[in-house]
Amino acid sequence: MQRREFLSSALALAAASTLPAARAEVVSGGQPWEPGQANLPALPAPRQGGLAYFTQAEFDTAGALADRLIPADELSIGGKEAGCATFIDRQLAGDYGRGATLYRLGRFVKGTPEQGTQSPLTPAERWRKGLVAIDAYCQKTFSKTFVQLDGAQQDELLRGMESGKLELGSEVETRELFEQILANVREGFFADPIYGGNKDMASWKMIGFPGARYDFRDVIGKKGQKLTIIPTSLIDNTL
């Protein structure tokens, strides 16, 4: 069937079957919500001690990992200070950590890299097993935990995980684990501070991102000029 034919017949079908019913909703009635109701960002409630998913040891290891992936330098604070571990902790306690939007009914077969992860593990489970495996490797090799290693040793381990030269054992897919850690640390560094990371909008200030604004019509014509837009976050009492 030609594309044009398909489109016109689909339109006729839609007009004949669905539009009269849809009309009542489209033509009248205001917006589909009541004043006083707000769709708030969903944030899991922290448990005792302020953590939502991690144990304190896991939280410390996540912070150390974040600080090697995004070290403090002259451009910005590091991943640990920026709160990446807090961000990850909260995300793993919520829908993301539970893999709420992933197909997880199996069967699980190892795929090609293009097919993405084929693991039965949820992100939260992968983090937990991964941190156990990392510390087990560190104990075996250095008789220390990951947190106790010096920066060079930590970097060396991460490089090994990234390149695939280092295997953390049969319990975890090492490369997938590394990719997840890197992705989550980045997300924590750049997401809105309301989610626990990106302290004081450090990353946005570094790259000049204006943040949670939604109107740039006044500056859209200022091509090539320096714009001094104050970055703002969803909840921003510095405004």
Place this chain on the structure above:
Amino acid sequence: MIARHRKTLAAVALLSLSGAIGLYGAYGVADAADGIVQPGQQSGNSQGVQAPATQPQEDPAVARGRYVAIAGDCAACHTDPHQGKPFAGGYALETPFGKLLASNITSDKATGIGDWSEEQFTRAVREGKGRHGENLYPAMPYNAYVKVSDQDMHDLWAYMQTVPAVNNQVVSNQLPFPFNIRLMMMGWNLLFFDKTPFKPVTEASADLNRGAYLVQGLGHCAACHTEKNFLGGDKNDRFLQGGDLAGWHAPEITGNRYAGVGGWTSEQIVQYLKTGSNDIAVASGPMAEAVTNSTQHMSNQDLNAIAAYLQSLPGSKATKPQPLTAVQQAMKQGANVYSANCSACHNSDGKGINQLAAGLGNNPAVQAANPQSLTTTVLQGGRGAVTLGNPTSGAMPSFAWKLSDQQIASVLTYIRNTWGNAAPAVDAHQVAQTRKDLKLPAQMSADGSAR
């Protein structure tokens, strides 16, 4: 209805050949042609505007009476907006003195007014007396309806008798002691009820007199827009110069150019009443209901008459103060909050979007001495009036979770003193009080740590 249904099917069959845009247009015309909507069909949701069944052989008195019921906005109280049957009552009116339930005024003999005589009905509407002569409470605006003409009362009665009977027993008086003693209203009537019928001003034009008749009588605009004394009586020397009701301030609507609508063209007033918004203001809150239920269905001639009359009123002595200057801390903070949160819809020049987002510059409601409506709107959000002319209208989200009391106070101070506006600053304590009164959540923490 069957004929109309068939017509619809034919239209669909025809237009499926020519595409969706054509369809839309055709429906718009069909809706408009249906004419006056049955009053009392509005609810806050998507079933808002409904087209009535047209009755070819209808008694002209009934048709006129339906228009009187619309102009009087009887449905505002006597139809429960939450799935209530038209005029079946039961809607709770919160007054400063306690709760009153609007009565059932359908033609039901047992629980409505089906057994009433025309005299009893007329006396209830114009004099605030129940069927057996007992005093009604002035939540029923008989102090305004007293101005309704004999002809209109007669037509209204003709129409009310055609309203389908609904059996719904309503115990209207839910007031606490001593306000539940109806006899007390005798004193109230002596003090505040001016029984004078409407008197046209001979030297004024017919148009102006028609406007005065509608505004003072059926429209009962003063119920909200005139300040009340501590007993709930109108302060007649401040007629239509603005009034407070729970959570809202109904602004001045006289010819005062600063506080009222004196600076508007009559076209702007008519557009506002007809569609719920114009290029300056969007009707929201209680006024949105008034537009949806009542004014949108009034004739352009009547709306023009209302505009002419309102603008002829000299109004208050309120004049524009010196605007607060940008050096003040609140104005700086307000400008920052505005640019990050408000400008996407209301624009950096404060002009808003016609028929969607209120313009803020030169808008009397924005500069009203009492900023209550602004505070309420920012905290809980709002929905513009839904009308046949503007069927989806606009809406504003709640900012209670996003902004602090101080930020809301500052941004309101800012919009009240920018784009040619000038009005007193808004205090953060008032925002805090409104947040509490409306039971809205506190601002979320910036890093999501505390809930």
